Amino acid sequence: IVNPQEGQAVSGYVPLIGTGSKVDLVEYALDGGGWMTATGTAVWSHVLNSMSQTEGEHTLSVRGIRNSPYAVGETVTITFDVDQTIPSILFDETEPNPGSGDYLSGSVTFIGTATDDNGVSGVDFSVNGGTVWNDATGSSGWSYSFDTTLVPDGSRTVIARARDITGLYGTVSIPVVIDNHDPLIEFTAPPAGYVANGVINFTGTTTDTV
16 A cells, blocks of 8 residues: 555545555455455555545555455555544734734734644745735744735735645635825915915815725
């Protein structure tokens, strides 16, 4: 048995792969159940939908059969773990860390934590709603530095996602507001150089990107 390996955690569609020698048929069984025929002999395979299995430990047994003279080879068995639980990931929004709804400017650093029963292999971060992902630093304790001057002012959602060793993802997101530009204020009346006499009404406009 080449894949999965002993004790490996798996999820989704899992290729069961192995090799055989001097056999005409390869059979496999899950958790001591009935024997089923694999595809191939010298290199055999079967795709297992692990989502149809219960979460936790399972066994895979394999044997080779020769037709002439008839013989059944030794059974090889391994155990593997089915993982159907996505990682948990959180932002640390305690001051002075950026949090939900905060107005941000300059360079900021998001930090947080991620956990998974089978281990967190990495954390990705997106500042554009998941279109582009970048690697965060760390895994169970992670951080990501973001230069807000590289994006336009305005509201956006930042997303962090944790991936476990089987390829499952857990995500968390918070809304923030980027604000790197001061408000603009202008006079509209009276015009520059106006000679004042009596009561003067000053008027103007203000604008801001957020």
